[in-house]
Amino acid sequence: MSLPKIKTVRAWFTGGATAEKAAAGADYHDQPGGHWIDDHIATPMSKYKAYEQSRQSFGINVLGTLVVEVEADNGQIGFAISTGGEMGCFIVEKHLNRFIEGRCVSDIKLIHDQMMNATLFYSGSGGVVMNTLSCVDLALWDLFGKVTQLPVYQLLGGAVRDELQFYATGARPDLAQEMGFIGGKMAVQWGPHDGDEGIRKEAARLAHYREACGPDFWLMLDCWMSQDVNFATRLAHACAPYNLKWLEECLPPQQYEGYAQLKRQAPPGMMISSGEHHGTLSSFRTLAETGIDILQPDVGWCGGLTTLVEVAALAKSRGQLVVPHGSSVYSHHAVITFTNSPFSEFLMTSPDCSTLRPQFDPLLIDEPVPTRGRLHKSALDKPGFGVELNRDGLKRPYTH
Ligand SMILES: C[C@H](O)[C@H](O)[C@@H](O)[C@@H](O)C(=O)O
Numbered sequence: 001m002s003l004p005k006i007k008t009v010r011a012w013f014t015g016g017a018t019a020e021k022a023a024a025g026a027d028y029h030d031q032p033g034g035h036w037i038d039d040h041i042a043t044p045m046s047k048y049k050a051y052e053q054s055r056q057s058f059g060i061n062v063l064g065t066l067v068v069e070v071e072a073d074n075g076q077i078g079f080a081i082s083t084g085g086e087m088g089c090f091i092v093e094k095h096l097n098r099f100i101e102g103r104c105v106s107d108i109k110l111i112h113d114q115m116m117n118a119t120l121f122y123s124g125s126g127g128v129v130m131n132t133l134s135c136v137d138l139a140l141w142d143l144f145g146k147v148t149q150l151p152v153y154q155l156l157g158g159a160v161r162d163e164l165q166f167y168a169t170g171a172r173p174d175l176a177q178e179m180g181f182i183g184g185k186m187a188v189q190w191g192p193h194d195g196d197e198g199i200r201k202e203a204a205r206l207a208h209y210r211e212a213c214g215p216d217f218w219l220m221l222d223c224w225m226s227q228d229v230n231f232a233t234r235l236a237h238a239c240a241p242y243n244l245k246w247l248e249e250c251l252p253p254q255q256y257e258g259y260a261q262l263k264r265q266a267p268p269g270m271m272i273s274s275g276e277h278h279g280t281l282s283s284f285r286t287l288a289e290t291g292i293d294i295l296q297p298d299v300g301w302c303g304g305l306t307t308l309v310e311v312a313a314l315a316k317s318r319g320q321l322v323v324p325h326g327s328s329v330y331s332h333h334a335v336i337t338f339t340n341s342p343f344s345e346f347l348m349t350s351p352d353c354s355t356l357r358p359q360f361d362p363l364l365i366d367e368p369v370p371t372r373g374r375l376h377k378s379a380l381d382k383p384g385f386g387v388e389l390n391r392d393g394l395k396r397p398y399t400h
């Protein structure tokens with residue numbers, strides 16, 4: 001089979017700081033007011049009163065959505081979305097384009113290695129540069145699937161299970177249980193600056209939902225980098241009586257010693273997780289060596305699908321789980337091929353968690369959502385990632 005070459009790469013954005021209004025999409029924090037995902041959630045900025053109530057107030061949604069499309073010389077187009085906005089457009093159109101155009105559509109790993117090495121001097125192994133590189137990588141996998149007429153999960157070697165099962169991240173674990181999810185993960189709302197009262201409030205909320213959901217429904221807390229080892233340890237022990245399944249991302253990404261200490265100090269049987277704000281395989285090796293139980297790379301932020309596959313193999317060699325941060329079809333196609341990813345995250349983007357809204361709505365046409373907390377592999381049986389792009393409102397600020 002003679003494969004086409006990549007003729008053009010283009011980058012678009014929507015939402016973010018330069019947009020007139022919030023525009024949800026890949027940057028799913030860019031929601032209109034009154035949304036659960038921006039309601040007094042603890043962050044490293046919560047110790048500043050002005051930034052305690054809303055994450056948008058300190059800029060969680062400044063980047064906006066990046067869309068990358070790659071067009072082959074036979075006219076077929078692959079695309080992907082991530083969090084990166086106008087800055088990502090600049091990086092794609094003014095820097096990464098030189099490693100992409102002219103290459104064969106199957107040269108995904110070569111392009112990935114050149115993008116990684118060429119951005120080392122300004123990527124800091126994460127952040128918007130890694131988001132952008134990840135988005136290019138995902139678009140290349142999508143194009144390869146479109147050209148070969150195969151879903152990405154089959155390009156990766158095929159499914160190791162017939163269906164994906166999901167826990168739901170949101171403010172209402174009770175509603176998640178009614179919808180058939182296997183668990184509910186809530187965002188913590190209090191942090192070290194709230195002292196013992198904060199721990200009491202979190203434990204009381206957990207006790208309420210343990211009562212509402214019964215003894216076996218999974219309940220988790222997501223701390224979004226907002227804590228220190230002492231607060232996280234004491235929170236873990238305060239929540240142990242309510243069978244907290246895992247405590248997530250308590251510390252900033254680089255505090256590896258802290259994660260190792262937290263894992264040692266956590267109650268027996270309670271899992272510790274992190275990873276959604278880590279980028280590159282090396283960072284995940286260091287994170288895995290802390291001994292935490294679950295690595296949670298975001299495939300749109302960690303280095304793309306090419307890196308995610310490497311991270312999954314690393315974790316598998318250590319007996320650790322990989323449960324990617326909620327990233328819709330971009331992680332579904334990977335997770336269903338990983339033997340150490342027994343479940344996935346579905347991130348509730350409906351304002352009050354009462355309905356099943358596709359995570360990247362409205363950007364992906366035909367974006368699947370779980371039914372009774374599950375998604376059969378047949379839902380992924382379309383070429384590439386199996387979704388099409390809603391181009392409404394997209395802007396292309398740079399060309400080359
Ligand atoms: C719900 C969390 O605060 C974040 O908004 C979410 O993006 C992430 O941490 C997650 O694990 O879903």
Ligand SMILES: [Mg+2]
Pocket residue numbers: 222224248249276325
């Ligand atoms: Mg998280």
